[in-house]
Amino acid sequence: MGIWKVPFFSAKVPDSFEGTERLDKYIASLPNAFNRSKLKSGVHEILINSQKAKLSSKVRSGDQIDIQWEDNIPDNIEPEDIPLKIIFENDDVTVVNKEQGMVTHPAAGNWSGTLVNALLRHWGREALSQIKEGDASEILARRRPGIVHRLDKDTSGIIITAKNRDSEEWLQTQFQTRSLTKEYILIVRGCPPKKDGVVDTYLTRDSADRKRFKAVALDSGPCAGKRAVTLYHVVSVYSNYSLVRVRLLTGRTHQIRVHMKFLGCPILGDAVYSKKDNFFPNENLMLHSRLLKIRLPGQKHYSVFKAAVPERFKRVIKALKKEWPRAYASDGIKAAEKNLSRGEEGGGE
Numbered sequence: 356m357g358i359w360k361v362p363f364f365s366a367k368v369p370d371s372f373e374g375t376e377r378l379d380k381y382i383a384s385l386p387n388a389f390n391r392s393k394l395k396s397g398v399h400e401i402l403i404n405s406q407k408a409k410l411s412s413k414v415r416s417g418d419q420i421d422i423q424w425e426d427n428i429p430d431n432i433e434p435e436d437i438p439l440k441i442i443f444e445n446d447d448v449t450v451v452n453k454e455q456g457m458v459t460h461p462a463a464g465n466w467s468g469t470l471v472n473a474l475l476r477h478w479g480r481e482a483l484s485q486i487k488e489g490d491a492s493e494i495l496a497r498r499r500p501g502i503v504h505r506l507d508k509d510t511s512g513i514i515i516t517a518k519n520r521d522s523e524e525w526l527q528t529q530f531q532t533r534s535l536t537k538e539y540i541l542i543v544r545g546c547p548p549k550k551d552g553v554v555d556t557y558l559t560r561d562s563a564d565r566k567r568f569k570a571v572a573l574d575s576g577p578c579a580g581k582r583a584v585t586l587y588h589v590v591s592v593y594s595n596y597s598l599v600r601v602r603l604l605t606g607r608t609h610q611i612r613v614h615m616k617f618l619g620c621p622i623l624g625d626a627v628y629s630k631k632d633n634f635f636p637n638e639n640l641m642l643h644s645r646l647l648k649i650r651l652p653g654q655k656h657y658s659v660f661k662a663a664v665p666e667r668f669k670r671v672i673k674a675l676k677k678e679w680p681r682a683y684a685s686d687g688i689k690a691a692e693k694n695l696s697r698g699e700e701g702g703g704e
Contacts, residue, residue, distance in 0.1 A: 367417070375413040381414050382422070400423040421560060447519065458508045484497075515660070541599050541622050554583075558582075
């Protein structure tokens with residue numbers, strides 16, 4: 356039986372459990388669990404067997420329950436005077452080069468200092484009053500004005516935000532249908548098995564650590580996870596390090612980080628999916644959203660936005676060039692893309 360931990364709670368329904376019961380009732384019946392009222396006001400994400408669920412969902416014997424939960428939700432999300440690197444802006448969108456270390460939107464443990472706080476000030480908006488009870492999607496929507504995709508805290512680079520509801524819907528449709536292009540650069544430990552390749556797996560929660568995800572091969576049999584597809588191209592190799600360019604055909608949480616680990620080449624500086632590197636012990640996550648090709652609201656043609664290569668990348672590459680000779684790879688990411696079937700679903704990385 357699981358023990359309640361903020362912000363994660365995990366429990367497995369015993370095999371001896373008979374019949375079915377609403378999830379919220381079942382959770383409230385567990386030792387050390389919160390009552391249904393407090394659970395409802397703080398829930399962030401609910402998964403049953405790695406699939407999204409609701410408090411009203413039914414559980415049965417053998418079900419694995421994972422809940423992300425948060426406490427001490429503030430009454431308001433306040434505008435904050437935080438400098439932003441604006442790549443492009445018009446009446447509909449703001450395209451930002453997000454700094455490494457900035458959280459995209461307020462959530463447990465990060466109620467201030469986020470991109471949303473900065474955008475509220477930049478857009479001249481008032482503080483956003485928060486609701487703490489009711490539909491979970493409505494609660495979350497109040498914290499994410501204009502956010503149609505996200506980047507992890509330690510991932511830098513391009514993120515596009517919507518300044519009104521019509522623009523938000525327009526952009527969301529493109530992320531949902533994957534009718535856009537997102538490209539990242541990264542530095543990994545080791546070298547992928549091919550210079551150009553496709554990683555096509557399921558992604559599911561890691562049973563050993565519910566805060567992490569793991570890749571499961573498609574031929575491993577039935578899996579409760581979601582399919583994830585990543586195209587990669589090795590730009591250059593320096594001994595046991597590689598500079599890699601990646602395009603996403605799906606947008607799963609931690610997708611690039613998990614897929615690089617799956618290849619045996621974890622991203623340098625990844626504290627979750629890799630070990631501290633002896634040569635670069637003080638470097639943070641070397642992952643940067645470099646390019647976004649998307650149609651802006653009302654436009655027929657695509658716009659392309661690029662974010663400059665971060666200083667941390669330049670610093671590491673300079674050190675690698677000084678230490679080891681470089682081997683180049685051929686540019687074949689477009690060929691890999693043509694050989695891959697279309698139509699994969701996805702959200703945002």
